[in-house]
Amino acid sequence: MLKVMFSVLVLAIITTAIGYQQLHTTIHSPLNVASNTQFEVKKGMGFNQLCQQWQANSWLDSCWRYQLVAKLDPSLTELKAGLYELTNDTVLNNIKKINSGQQISFSFTIIEGQALREVLSALREADNLKYDLDTTQLGQQIIGQDTHLEGWLFPETYHYHHNDTASSVLQRAAKKMQQILAAAWQQRADDLPYKTSYEALIMASIIEKETGLACERPLIASAFVNRLNSNMRLQTDPTVIYGLGERFDGDIKRKDLREHTPYNTYRINGLPPTPIAMPSKAAILAAVNPPKTAYVYFVSKGDGSHQFSTTLQQHNAAVKTYILNNKN
Structure with a gap:
């Protein structure tokens, strides 16, 4: 009887040891993948299906050990759909990454001064993003208004995940712009030539396109505000270029300045009907809080900066210095 009990005890110890060894191996076994291996967990994929696919790819030897561990820890079976980057960390750690939804993150950047058509073109080429935009009803789709979306994307x-939609990205960008604009409008200066925050957004977009120097945005804003408050036309080239659209060949000609378009501020009074680009926060703040100056004119120096003037005589002299002389 003692021999039988001893044999049973020995068998139990051996079985326990083997089980412990198997468990230890299961917990510490690495996933046999190359670095930066991407794997998509599709909606509805179960734990067994995942394990079998990894085994078929020779990323692990067998499934039964992991299925047993999943019985002990059911949370391992809670898979979240998405695209994941697998590593040669342990099999269980890779599974836990999927359990917690640590998907690969992609990014899309809207650049200061980009026009809407440029943003949409870039979205069509964005990796792992579903292009679901209806260009005939873009305003309704993104901000719930029947309006032109130009200027409304911050x-x-x-950042987004695999198979997110382009509309979801633009909705976030539009919400951010609405928040920035609303906050800036609440802190606007007195005596501005805008009746609505939308008009301030239009001005901000023009400021954004008129200069690439952050330090000049307030001065550009001041000059434009002074023009409008004096019933002068804005006469700014970026609006002419926007009105020409794809017809613009890189060089503004005299006939372009004479052409009547809703955006040709050499021909129309006041602001154009919509923004002409996506303005930065700095441009918006400049538009609603321009410094008090007497500047009305400015001309490019050819190095990205501008010469500002208060009188037409000063402006003509600056044009002669920085433009006419450079052509000789």
Whole structure:
């Protein structure tokens, strides 16, 4: 009897040891994948299906050990759909990454001064993003208004996951722009030539396109505000270029300045009907709080900066210095 009991005890110890060894091996076994291996967990994929696919790919030897561990820890079977980066960390750690939804993150950047057509073109080429935009009803789709979406997307980098939609990215960009604009409008200066925050957004987009120097945005804004408050036309080239659209060949000609378009501020009074680009926060703040100056004119120096003037005589002299002389 003692021999039988001893044999049973020995068998139990051996079985326990083998079980412990199997468990230890299961817990510490690495996933046999190359670095940066991507794997998509599709909606509805179960734990057994996942394990079998990994085994078929020779990423692990067998499934039964992991199925047993999953019986002990059912949370391992809660898979979240998405695209994941697998590593040669342990099999269980890779599964836990999927359990917690640590998907690969992609990014899309809206650049300050980009026009809507440029943003849409870039979205069509964005990796792992579903292009679901209806260009005939874009305003309704993104901000719930029947309006032109130009200017309404805040320039920033937006992160997304595999198979997210382009509309979801733009909705976030539009919400951010609405928040920035609303906050700036509440802090606007007095005596501005805008009746609505939308008009301030239009002005901000023109400021954004008129200069690439952050330090000049307030001065550009001041000059434009002074023009409008004096019933002068804005006469700014970026609006002419926007009105020409795809017809613009890189060089503004005299006939372009004479052409009547809703955006030709050499021909129309006041602001154009919509923004002409996506303005930065700095451009918006400049538009609603321009410094008090007497500047009305400015001309490019050819190095990205501008010469500002208060009188037409000063402006003509600056044009002669920085433009006419450079052509000789």
